Amino acid sequence: MRFPSSKAQEDMYKEAKSSYFDLPALDISVAFPQATPASIFPPCASDYYQFDDLLTLEEKETRQKVRKCMEKEVAPIMAKYWEKAEFPFEVVPKLGALHIAGGTVKGYGCPGLSITASAVATAEVARVDASCSTFMLVHSSLAMLTIGICGSESQKQKYLPSLAKLNTIGCWGLTEPDNGSDASALRTTATKVNGGWVLEGQKRWIGNSTFADILIIFARNTITNQINGFIVKKDAPGLQATKIENKIGLRIVQNGDIVLKKVFVPDEDRLSGVNSFQDTNKVLAVSRVMVAWQPIGIVMGVYDMCHRYLKERKQFGAPLAAFQLNQQKLVQMLGNIQAMILVGWRLCKLYESGKMTPGHASMGKSWITLRARETVSLGRELLGGNGILTDFLVAKAFCDLEPIYTYEGTYDINTLVTGREITGISGFKPAVVRQQSRL
Numbered sequence: 172m173r174f175p176s177s178k179a180q181e182d183m184y185k186e187a188k189s190s191y192f193d194l195p196a197l198d199i200s201v202a203f204p205q206a207t208p209a210s211i212f213p214p215c216a217s218d219y220y221q222f223d224d225l226l227t228l229e230e231k232e233t234r235q236k237v238r239k240c241m242e243k244e245v246a247p248i249m250a251k252y253w254e255k256a257e258f259p260f261e262v263v264p265k266l267g268a269l270h271i272a273g274g275t276v277k278g279y280g281c282p283g284l285s286i287t288a289s290a291v292a293t294a295e296v297a298r299v300d301a302s303c304s305t306f307m308l309v310h311s312s313l314a315m316l317t318i319g320i321c322g323s324e325s326q327k328q329k330y331l332p333s334l335a336k337l338n339t340i341g342c343w344g345l346t347e348p349d350n351g352s353d354a355s356a357l358r359t360t361a362t363k364v365n366g367g368w369v370l371e372g373q374k375r376w377i378g379n380s381t382f383a384d385i386l387i388i389f390a391r392n393t394i395t396n397q398i399n400g401f402i403v404k405k406d407a408p409g410l411q412a413t414k415i416e417n418k419i420g421l422r423i424v425q426n427g428d429i430v431l432k433k434v435f436v437p438d439e440d441r442l443s444g445v446n447s448f449q450d451t452n453k454v455l456a457v458s459r460v461m462v463a464w465q466p467i468g469i470v471m472g473v474y475d476m477c478h479r480y481l482k483e484r485k486q487f488g489a490p491l492a493a494f495q496l497n498q499q500k501l502v503q504m505l506g507n508i509q510a511m512i513l514v515g516w517r518l519c520k521l522y523e524s525g526k527m528t529p530g531h532a533s534m535g536k537s538w539i540t541l542r543a544r545e546t547v548s549l550g551r552e553l554l555g556g557n558g559i560l561t562d563f564l565v566a567k568a569f570c571d572l573e574p575i576y577t578y579e580g581t582y583d584i585n586t587l588v589t590g591r592e593i594t595g596i597s598g599f600k601p602a603v604v605r606q607q608s609r610l
Contacts, residue, residue, distance in 0.1 A: 199562045206483040206557070209564035212246040212299060213479040217471040220509045225516060230288040233271065237292045240269055241299035249300040249423070250561040256422040258382070262303070266296075267337030272311045275457065276319035279331035286457070287519040290464040294515075297468030298475070301571035302423030304465050309378040310334070312458040314341025314387050320453050321400060321444030330385065330402065342383035344374040344429055345451065351376075352584045355448040359431065361390035361399050367437040368401065373430050376578070380412040380427035387442075388431070389451060400445030401436045409434040420570040452529065455579070459532040460518050462579040466543030467511050469568050469575075473550040474504050476564045480554060491553070500549045507546045511539050530592030537585035540576045547572055 199208045207213070215238070223231060244265045252259045266272070273281030274289035284292070289312075297304035315334050318326055333339040350356045359372025370390050380386060386403040403410060409432040414425055444450060481492035481501065491497050518535040521527035550565045551558040561567045576582060584599075591597045 199560075203557065205485065206480050206563070208562040209476055210247045210250065210562070212242040212472075213475040215298075215471065215475055216478045217474045217505065217508050218512075219505050220512075222509075222512050222516065226287065226291065227285070230285065230291055233284065233288045234291045234295055237269055237271065237295040238298070240265055241296055241303070245303055246299050249303075250567065253300075253302065253422045253561055253567055256416075256418070258306070258423055258425050259303075263337050263340075266303070266307065270335075272307065272337055273315045273319070273331065273335045274311050274461070276315060276331065276335075279319075279327050280335040281315070281319070281331055282335070285519075286460060286522050287516065290461060290515060290519050293461045293464045294468030294471065297465045298472040300423070301465060301469050301568065301575065302421045304468060305378055305421055305424045305575075308458065308461055308465065309343055310337070310341050312461040313343035313454060314379075314383075314385070316457055317343065317387050317400065317442065317445075317451075317454050318402070321442045321450060322402075323443050325439070326402065326442070334385075339384040340379055340382060341385050341387065342377050342379040344377045344380065344386055344388045346374060346376050348373055348375045348428075352581060354451075355398070357389060357391060357398065359388070359390040360393050361401065361436075362393045364435075367435055368399075368441060370401065370403070370431045370434040370436060373428070375428050376415065377412070377427050377429055378424050380429055381414050381425045383412075386410075386412075386429070388429075389445070395446075397446055398448045398451065400442035400450070402440040402442065403431075403434060403436055404440075407434050407436070418574075420573045421575075422570075456527065456529060456532055457522070459536050459579050460515075460522060460527075462575065463518060463532075463536040463539045464515050465575050466540045466572060467508070467515050469572055470504070470508050470511065470543050470546040470550075473547050473565050473568050474501075474508055477501060477504065477550045477553045480557075480563065484557075497553060500553055504546045504549050507542045511542050514539060528592060530589040533580060533585035533588035536579060537582045537589070540572070541582060543572055544576060 244262055248259055270282050271284065271292045274284055275286050277283035293304055293308065296307055315331060318330055334341055345354050345357065347357050347359065349358065359370060359374065362369045370388060372390060384405050386405065388401045388403050389398055390401065392399045411430040412427045414427055418426065478501065481497055482490050484491045514535055518527065518531060521531055547565065547569050551569050554563055554565050557563045559566045580588065587598050
């Protein structure tokens with residue numbers, strides 16, 4: 172038997188393809204008219220225990236203005252950008268106009284929100300798109316907050332007003348290729364020279380880094396061996412930031428690899444309030460609360476989507492919402508959300524009263540993300556085949572939750588933080604490592 176040559180096969184394929192394969196995909200509203208896609212975002216149906224009653228007027232107003240912006244400006248375009256793994260720069264001015272960047276930071280053009288208002292804003296952004304909430308978290312609750320807590324007066328005046336308007340963008344560089352969970356063992360170095368410092372090293376998984384105007388970089392002081400913080404400009408000679416490709420989650424977020432080769436930072440851009448790794452924990456304590464509210468927002472959006480979908484989609488002559496199994500899953504999702512919200516709210520109140528400990532924050536983040544995983548998985552089941560399409564939100568949320576489950580401390584690391592606090596015994600290093608260090 173003789174087979175056509177490769178050239179003949181190619182010609183045959185081109186001819187066949189030209190007949191119908193080049194047609195564009197049907198619009199989802201035509202291909203599947205029975206349910207409304209997430210580009211028209213569903214109304215909120217997840218506040219079953221009336222959490223709004225616990226909020227102040229300012230916190231309610233913050234929630235509503237963020238919700239309105241996200242549903243109107245971001246929902247229609249998020250799937251397109253997620254698929255392309257590109258960032259929607261067109262929404263940055265709209266997010267800036269919300270005046271939520273900087274969160275709890277007071278003065279310098281920052282909003283000075285309560286931590287509850289900042290948390291609710293984080294959830295409302297995540298409800299529509301988790302990537303946008305991560306962009307804001309990195310910029311606001313990491314980069315801006317570090318300057319707000321650890322920066323000098325001149326640094327606050329110089330950088331915060333523009334960052335608050337999102338006229339300039341920040342990122343936060345702690346994680347390294349060899350040090351993720353063991354972040355305090357970072358290897359990037361800072362060497363004192365005349366008039367400043369020289370940074371050498373590498374960072375990885377740094378959100379916003381490919382387009383950030385300023386980069387908060389943590390490095391080990393070669394004299395004191397302690398961790399110091401620095402503000403690095405994007406055009407600094409020797410600085411390189413390249414995008415990490417092939418992510419399955421938070422695809423809109425531009426995570427990058429940063430390489431620092433003899434990058435000079437003037438003395439005026441050293442963060443005087445960062446003199447040990449413990450100083451970074453002042454920032455992480457707040458940002459971990461914000462991260463805990465990201466999954467809350469994600470599952471709110473997933474529930475809202477499923478709630479509408481089950482009433483619109485019909486099978487066996489009835490809406491999917493009429494079936495007992497589906498109702499049970501929907502109620503289980505709703506119950507999880509109420510518990511997650513109340514844990515997150517209590518975490519905010521502990522912080523406001525000065526009673527929140529690292530263990531509180533870590534348990535909140537780890538437990539909430541665990542429940543979120545369960546909740547989004549149920550939503551994925553409820554949508555059947557459409558549960559794997561970004562058009563209906565749940566598939567995207569399912570993937571976006573995975574990196575959130577991991578960053579700002581994995582589930583396991585955060586449980587160890589709480590475990591150490593409640594037992595007084597550290598479980599971070601295996602016994603064999605502790606024994607070797609004593610020799």
